Amino acid sequence: MTQKKGQSSAELGVIGMGVMGRSLALNVMDRGFEVAVWNRDRELLDGAVAASGGRLQGCTDLAALVASLKRPRRVLLMITAGKPVDLVLADLVPLLERGDVVVDGGNSWFEDTRRRMRELAAKGLHFVGLGVSGGEEGARHGPSLMPGGSPEAYAAVAPLLEAIAARTDAGLCVTHVGPDGAGHFVKMVHNGLEYADMQLLAEGYHLLAASGLDAPRLAEVFERWNRGPLESFLVEISAAIFRKRDPKGRGWLVDRVLDRAEQKGTGRWTVAVALEQGVAVPSIAAALDGRVLSSRKAERVALAAGAPPRTLAKLDAGDVESALYGAKIAAYAQGFELLRTAAQSFGWALDLAELARIWKGGCIIRAAFLDVLRGAFARGARGGLLSDPALRAELEARAPAWRRVVAAAVQAGLPVPALSAGLSYLDAMTSARLPQNLVQAQRDAFGAHTFLFSDDPEGRPQHVEWLQPE
Numbered sequence: 001m002t003q004k005k006g007q008s009s010a011e012l013g014v015i016g017m018g019v020m021g022r023s024l025a026l027n028v029m030d031r032g033f034e035v036a037v038w039n040r041d042r043e044l045l046d047g048a049v050a051a052s053g054g055r056l057q058g059c060t061d062l063a064a065l066v067a068s069l070k071r072p073r074r075v076l077l078m079i080t081a082g083k084p085v086d087l088v089l090a091d092l093v094p095l096l097e098r099g100d101v102v103v104d105g106g107n108s109w110f111e112d113t114r115r116r117m118r119e120l121a122a123k124g125l126h127f128v129g130l131g132v133s134g135g136e137e138g139a140r141h142g143p144s145l146m147p148g149g150s151p152e153a154y155a156a157v158a159p160l161l162e163a164i165a166a167r168t169d170a171g172l173c174v175t176h177v178g179p180d181g182a183g184h185f186v187k188m189v190h191n192g193l194e195y196a197d198m199q200l201l202a203e204g205y206h207l208l209a210a211s212g213l214d215a216p217r218l219a220e221v222f223e224r225w226n227r228g229p230l231e232s233f234l235v236e237i238s239a240a241i242f243r244k245r246d247p248k249g250r251g252w253l254v255d256r257v258l259d260r261a262e263q264k265g266t267g268r269w270t271v272a273v274a275l276e277q278g279v280a281v282p283s284i285a286a287a288l289d290g291r292v293l294s295s296r297k298a299e300r301v302a303l304a305a306g307a308p309p310r311t312l313a314k315l316d317a318g319d320v321e322s323a324l325y326g327a328k329i330a331a332y333a334q335g336f337e338l339l340r341t342a343a344q345s346f347g348w349a350l351d352l353a354e355l356a357r358i359w360k361g362g363c364i365i366r367a368a369f370l371d372v373l374r375g376a377f378a379r380g381a382r383g384g385l386l387s388d389p390a391l392r393a394e395l396e397a398r399a400p401a402w403r404r405v406v407a408a409a410v411q412a413g414l415p416v417p418a419l420s421a422g423l424s425y426l427d428a429m430t431s432a433r434l435p436q437n438l439v440q441a442q443r444d445a446f447g448a449h450t451f452l453f454s455d456d457p458e459g460r461p462q463h464v465e466w467l468q469p470e
């Protein structure tokens with residue numbers, strides 16, 4: 001341990017030396033800050049201190065960590081979201097003093113963050129709910145950071161966050177997202193969009209593979225896509241994945257991976273919150289369902305018994321690219337609609353263009369497309385991305401190919417839940433008339449729930465005895 005006893009000189013204390021905590025601590029340290037660290041498991045703590053060449057101050061307990069910090073103290077929690085955060089806070093808070101700042105950098109449920117912020121505020125402590133994206137590499141060399149909390153709390157940690165955030169031609173990938181649980185809410189929606197992006201690429205891969213492309217050819221297609229409008233981190237890593245050989249010599253590694261996706265909960269939260277907020281996010285929901293259905297592997301295998309593999313006779317990779325781009329616009333239109341609605345519900349002044357900007361680098365959904373979104377917001381597309389003329393023109397241009405791809409998949413029996421959900425979303429949102437007049441009539445017929453006449457500007461509720469014979 002390199003802890004200097006009696007010296008309160010460290011500018012940040014980091015609790016939790018798992019992969020993310022250790023990487024962030026090293027990143028902050030590399031930017032010239034003195035960092036003290038603590039972890040319940042001694043092995044991880046020693047590993048982190050060793051990795052820093054002894055420059056991280058390893059602390060033997062929480063009290064020592066707090067004692068090592070300069071006032072006002074800044075403590076970053078990098079621990080598993082949920083109960084562990086409350087348990088650590090229960091031990092940590094009594095050791096802190098008014099004006100100290102606690103930052104939670106995990107993927108915490110934003111309502112938990114709101115509660116913790118209230119609880120700490122009652123003790124004169126600041127709390128920041130910090131969304132961190134970028135995985136180990138991002139945390140170590142430049143993540144995208146989504147801090148939420150009071151302006152004073154943000155000001156106290158801004159120098160640290162700004163020092164470590166990723167940097168793009170659009171600036172630093174950090175901004176004060178908003179008050180309250182806004183940071184963790186925004187990170188949750190980031191993850192929902194991450195789910196949608198990943199599912200869409202998986203569907204594109206599935207179709208191309210069913211049309212006969214093997215892994216090296218898929219890598220070429222994804223590499224080509226990565227030089228066009230789909231340019232993004234996820235397309236880039238997918239191309240790299242297709243190039244990886246099975247170390248045991250059984251062909252391409254991706255073909256050996258069990259097709260059962262896991263999840264930690266942020267995608268599910270996004271869909272649940274969207275339902276509560278009355279915002280349709282069908283592309284994200286389709287991505288979530290895609291993971292859930294994939295997890296029923298044994299049943300799928302049993303139900304597929306004896307069926308021949310499903311193939312596509314002919315598929316244009318350019319059409320798939322167009323379909324994926326159209327579906328990406330649809331998914332982000334939904335995600336940003338959720339952010340806009342939540343901002344109103346919770347009284348947060350979220351700057352959507354700023355969010356597109358800080359997602360341009362560091363994070364998992366980083367993509368050239370985020371510049372397109374910033375452009376749309378700059379043109380004033382605050383009423384929804386589909387209302388932006390340039391995005392709408394893109395969608396119109398890509399819709400024919402998108403429809404061909406979805407139709408071919410449906411014909412072949414290949415599931416494309418996110419590609420088709422996005423298309424139906426676009427079609428619904430651009431239909432002046434939908435069949436919900438029948439739904440309203442049905443509701444009134446069986447439950448006297450009333451309906452409105454479409455030509456009644458005053459919107460007076462009507463009820464008719466629909467089931468009485470004419």
Ligand code: 6PG
Nearest residue numbers: 133134135191263264265266364
């Ligand atoms: C990030 C990621 C990260 C998330 C993983 C796994 O932005 O760095 O979103 O926070 O934990 O992507 O998430 P799932 O296990 O739910 O796929």
